[in-house]
Amino acid sequence: MSVGEVTNADAALPPLRVGLLGLGTVGGGVVNVLTRNAEDIARRSGRRIDVVHASARNLGAPRICPLNGILLTTNPMDVVENPNVDVIIEVMGGMTPASMLIRRALELGKPVITANKALIAHEGNELFALAQAKGTVVAFEAAVAGGIPIIKAIREGLAGNRIEWLAGIINGTGNFILTAMRDEGRSFNDVLAEAQKLGYAEADPTFDVEGIDAAHKLSILAAIAFGMPLKFDSVYTEGISALKTEDVRYARELGYQIKHLGFARRHENGVEMRVHPTLIPERRLLANVDGVKNAVLVWGDAVGPTLYYGAGAGADPTASAVVADLVDVARTLTADPNHRVPHLAVVPDQVSDLPILSMDDIQTGYYLRLTVLDQPGVLANIARTLADFGINIEAMIQKEASDETLHLPIVLLTHPMREAIMNDAIESLQALDEVCAPIVRLRVESLVS
Ligand SMILES: NC(=O)C1=CN([C@@H]2O[C@H](COP(=O)(O)OP(=O)(O)OC[C@H]3O[C@@H](n4cnc5c(N)ncnc54)[C@H](O)[C@@H]3O)[C@@H](O)[C@H]2O)C=CC1
Ligand SMILES: N[C@@H](CC=O)C(=O)O
Numbered sequence: 001m002s003v004g005e006v007t008n009a010d011a012a013l014p015p016l017r018v019g020l021l022g023l024g025t026v027g028g029g030v031v032n033v034l035t036r037n038a039e040d041i042a043r044r045s046g047r048r049i050d051v052v053h054a055s056a057r058n059l060g061a062p063r064i065c066p067l068n069g070i071l072l073t074t075n076p077m078d079v080v081e082n083p084n085v086d087v088i089i090e091v092m093g094g095m096t097p098a099s100m101l102i103r104r105a106l107e108l109g110k111p112v113i114t115a116n117k118a119l120i121a122h123e124g125n126e127l128f129a130l131a132q133a134k135g136t137v138v139a140f141e142a143a144v145a146g147g148i149p150i151i152k153a154i155r156e157g158l159a160g161n162r163i164e165w166l167a168g169i170i171n172g173t174g175n176f177i178l179t180a181m182r183d184e185g186r187s188f189n190d191v192l193a194e195a196q197k198l199g200y201a202e203a204d205p206t207f208d209v210e211g212i213d214a215a216h217k218l219s220i221l222a223a224i225a226f227g228m229p230l231k232f233d234s235v236y237t238e239g240i241s242a243l244k245t246e247d248v249r250y251a252r253e254l255g256y257q258i259k260h261l262g263f264a265r266r267h268e269n270g271v272e273m274r275v276h277p278t279l280i281p282e283r284r285l286l287a288n289v290d291g292v293k294n295a296v297l298v299w300g301d302a303v304g305p306t307l308y309y310g311a312g313a314g315a316d317p318t319a320s321a322v323v324a325d326l327v328d329v330a331r332t333l334t335a336d337p338n339h340r341v342p343h344l345a346v347v348p349d350q351v352s353d354l355p356i357l358s359m360d361d362i363q364t365g366y367y368l369r370l371t372v373l374d375q376p377g378v379l380a381n382i383a384r385t386l387a388d389f390g391i392n393i394e395a396m397i398q399k400e401a402s403d404e405t406l407h408l409p410i411v412l413l414t415h416p417m418r419e420a421i422m423n424d425a426i427e428s429l430q431a432l433d434e435v436c437a438p439i440v441r442l443r444v445e446s447l448v449s
C-alpha cells in the first residue's frame, strides 16, 4: 500500500459526515482544504471526512471551492437537523441565527466547530455548559488568530504553567491596514477596501477597525489562559481608526512601531484586559509582525515567553484551524466526554471568576503628542506639570512649527505610570495656555519580548 492510501482507515470507520453552515471565505476554504488534503486528513483522523450538506444565503453566488457531492440549501436548519450529518461547522458569522443553530445542534448531541469569535465571546459560557450537559463539544480554534493553533497551544501545550500574561496582534485586517499605511503611504479606506476584497475583514468592518474583533479574541484568550469565564464586556477597547500617520512616523523616530495589541495579565487583585494601539520597541519580535499576520506572545512561569506567529485571516489559513478541530472531533467522537480537553482549559467546576481591573489601575508607559504655541518657557511648563504628578520623561522630540500659526508638535515618552494619574496629568497639560489642540495619548508596552 502506498503512503497516500487510506484503505485501513476507510475500512475501520465510516466517513465522518459534516454539515457546513456558510460557504463564503472560511466555508469555501474548508471545502478546499478537506478536498486537497483528504488523504492526509483521513490518515490522521482514522476515517474519511466528507462535507455532505451545506447552506448559503444565495446558492447562485460564485464560490471559491468545488461543490460536487454536497447537498445545498438556503435553510441552515435543514443541515443541522439532517440525521445524516454527524458534525456541524458554523462559518456564517453573526449572532442570529448562528446562536440558535449551534444550540440546536448541541441539543441533538452534535459536535460544533465554529470560527465565530463574536458568538463565543458573548455566549461561550452558556454554549460550553450546554455542550457539556449534552456530552458534546464546541471547538473554536479558528476564532482566535486565524490559522495559528493558539487555543491548542495554551490549553494543552502550556498546561503545566501558571500563565502570567499574554500579548497579541490578533486582528489581521487592522495589522494589514497599519502596515500598508506605514510602508506604502496608502489611505486607510483604500487599504480597508483591499482587506475586504481579500476576505480578511468582518461582515461589518467596524469590528476590525474599532478593536471589537480583537476584544472578542482577547476575552477568549484570557479565559483559557487564566481559567476564568469569558468576560468580553470587561475588555477595555480602542481601535485604530483615530490613529494619525504623524504618530506612526514620530513613534518610528523614537525607535517604536505602533501595533494594535491585545494584552491580558493576571495580578494579585484581578485581571487586566485591554486592546488598543500600542508602541512596541522596534527590536521586539512583535513589532515586526506585518500585514495580515498575527502573533501571540504567552508568558508561562515555567517556560518563559513563547511566541506563536502566522496568518490571522484568509480562507486557507482559517480553514487550517477549522479542519484541525474537525480532526480532533473525529478522534474523540467516541471518547468519554469527561476525557476531552475542557473548553476553558480547566475542568468546568474549576472555572473561577476573577475581578477585572479598571483601566485607572493599569500601568504602562505613555506617548504624548502636544501641539503647542512656539513661545519661550513652554517646555519647562510641560516638564513641571508632569513632574507635579511624579511622571518622568524618558524621551522627547520637538519639531519645527509647520505653518505660520507657530503651532509646533512636542512628542514625549514617559516612564510607566498608573493610568488614573496620567489622566489627571493630561487634563492639567491640556489646561496650559500654550497647549492649543487636543493632546494625543498612546500607550507604550515594553513588557513584550
Ligand atoms: N474571513 C476570515 O479570514 C475569518 C473569518 N472568521 C469568522 O468566520 C465566520 C465566517 O466568515 P467569512 O467566511 O469571512 O464570511 P463570508 O461573509 O465570506 O461568508 C458567510 C457565509 O455564510 C452565509 N450566511 C451568512 N448569514 C447567513 C444567514 N443568516 N443565513 C444563511 N446563510 C448565511 C453566507 O451566505 C456566506 O455563504 C465569521 O464568524 C468570521 O468572523 C474567523 C477567522 C478568519
Ligand atoms: N476579521 C478578522 C478575521 C479573522 O479573525 C481579522 O481580520 O483578523
Ligand code: NA
Pocket (backbone or CB within 6 Å): 141, 142, 143, 144, 145, 146, 147, 148, 149, 150, 151, 321
Ligand atoms: Na487559531
